[in-house]
Amino acid sequence: MPKGDLPKTRRGRARRExxxxxxxxxxxxxxxxxxxxxxxxxRAETAQGTLYIYxxxxxxxxxELVVEMGHLTRTVVTRAxxxxxxxxxxxxxxxxxxxxxxxxxxxxxRIVEEARFVDPAAYRDYFTTFAKAYEARLKKAQADGEVxxxxxxxxxxxxxxxAKALGERYALWGDPAEIDGVVDEAFAxxxxxLAP
Amino acid sequence: MPKGDLPKTRRGRARRExxxxxxxxxxxxxxxxxxxxxxxxxRAETAQGTLYIYxxxxxxxxxELVVEMGHLTRTVVTRAxxxxxxxxxxxxxxxxxxxxxxxxxxxxxRIVEEARFVDPAAYRDYFTTFAKAYEARLKKAQADGEVxxxxxxxxxxxxxxxAKALGERYALWGDPAEIDGVVDEAFAxxxxxLAP
Numbered sequence: 001m002p003k004g005d006l007p008k009t010r011r012g013r014a015r016r017e018x019x020x021x022x023x024x025x026x027x028x029x030x031x032x033x034x035x036x037x038x039x040x041x042x043r044a045e046t047a048q049g050t051l052y053i054y055x056x057x058x059x060x061x062x063x064e065l066v067v068e069m070g071h072l073t074r075t076v077v078t079r080a081x082x083x084x085x086x087x088x089x090x091x092x093x094x095x096x097x098x099x100x101x102x103x104x105x106x107x108x109x110r111i112v113e114e115a116r117f118v119d120p121a122a123y124r125d126y127f128t129t130f131a132k133a134y135e136a137r138l139k140k141a142q143a144d145g146e147v148x149x150x151x152x153x154x155x156x157x158x159x160x161x162x163a164k165a166l167g168e169r170y171a172l173w174g175d176p177a178e179i180d181g182v183v184d185e186a187f188a189x190x191x192x193x194l195a196p
Numbered sequence: 197m198p199k200g201d202l203p204k205t206r207r208g209r210a211r212r213e214x215x216x217x218x219x220x221x222x223x224x225x226x227x228x229x230x231x232x233x234x235x236x237x238x239r240a241e242t243a244q245g246t247l248y249i250y251x252x253x254x255x256x257x258x259x260e261l262v263v264e265m266g267h268l269t270r271t272v273v274t275r276a277x278x279x280x281x282x283x284x285x286x287x288x289x290x291x292x293x294x295x296x297x298x299x300x301x302x303x304x305x306r307i308v309e310e311a312r313f314v315d316p317a318a319y320r321d322y323f324t325t326f327a328k329a330y331e332a333r334l335k336k337a338q339a340d341g342e343v344x345x346x347x348x349x350x351x352x353x354x355x356x357x358x359a360k361a362l363g364e365r366y367a368l369w370g371d372p373a374e375i376d377g378v379v380d381e382a383f384a385x386x387x388x389x390l391a392p
Contacts, residue, residue, distance in 0.1 A: 031313055033229060087390070088390060088391060091390070113309075113312060114313060116309060117227055117310060117313070124369070127364075127365075131365075145392055146392065147390040147391070147392060148388065148389075148390060148391065148392050150381055150384055150385065150390075151377075151378075151381040154362070154378050154381040154382055154385075155381070155382075155385055155390070157361045157362055157365045157366075158358040158361065158362060158382050158385055159358075160361055161357040161358045161359070161360050161361020161362065161364075162354040162355075162357045162358050162361075163357070164357050164360075164361065165353045165354065165356055165357020165358075165360065166350070166353055166354060166357065168323075168357075169323075169327075169353045170353075173320070181347075182347075182350050185346055185347040185350040185351070186350055186351075186354050188346055189346065189350075189351055189354055189386075189389065190385075190389055190390055191389045191390060191391045192344065192388075192389040192391060193344075193385065193386055193387045193388040193389035194283070194284060194287070194343040194344060194346075194351070194386055194387060195284060195343070195344065195387045195388060196341055196342065196343060196344050
């Protein structure tokens, strides 16, 4: 089977999924260097040979998790949106969805951050892809008069950075019960700025 | 000599400084795990025994660089400020100073980010200390009517995250000549927000 393709059978897909979830746990706890294939297969309750049907290497599993985090983040953020929402409403809902998601899947957040060192190309690709899509949405909102004119690329990176730092402070290190209050405050900053 | 204290002689301080600059280079290029004491002493043109007069271990040198990045960032940002500046003017000058500093010392940025994995306590301490000071300045500005009322802690983390992401995109990966334009755009967002 060409690596990277999804298995054809339901059982194969379930096994691949089991391996990814075990890997998410192990990478999240131990970090990339200390994580071992044998620990991943132990937790996935699979033979090592089975793992190698689906993935070439530890590196490939790690990269797959980074890509997965990208898909999941986009899905979670998109699902949180009311289809008729304005861009500002979408900013608020997207930030809330992202912070709750980080609180639920802290290992994936950590894996993406570790990718900066383990797989710099995957790391850069992750954020660049996300920023490009974000930029396009901000440009459209500008054209529709929903946000003030401004450089959509700079805004996309600034807003992503804000969400990332708030995710670290409040979703990873803090009390998830605080998240909704944090979203209110951060959204007020994004909407109105600091000027009195 | 108790480790962590500065050497008493000028020559000792110069040697310690040489070791730190070599370590900044080596950690920045190779990352913590691949960096070796022997490569650091080779570039510092020092004997290994000399290095151990000043530092207990590779871990201690790494931690010292994280602490140094904290001091330097605060110094660079503070120096950029006109003493009579309002908080909003200070936000702009601070962001510009930070982005130019990241462009000049990319290895230090990378070292702080790697600290999340190498020395999580130092990483968390770095950002928590910075955020506390930032929060205090924002609170004062609020009391002085220079910024709109709002949660200073959330704002501090949001603004730090913004600076960090812009540093990565424009100071590490981009063209430093773009930095001033990026500061203009990011500052407009911080001042006025997105609302039309």
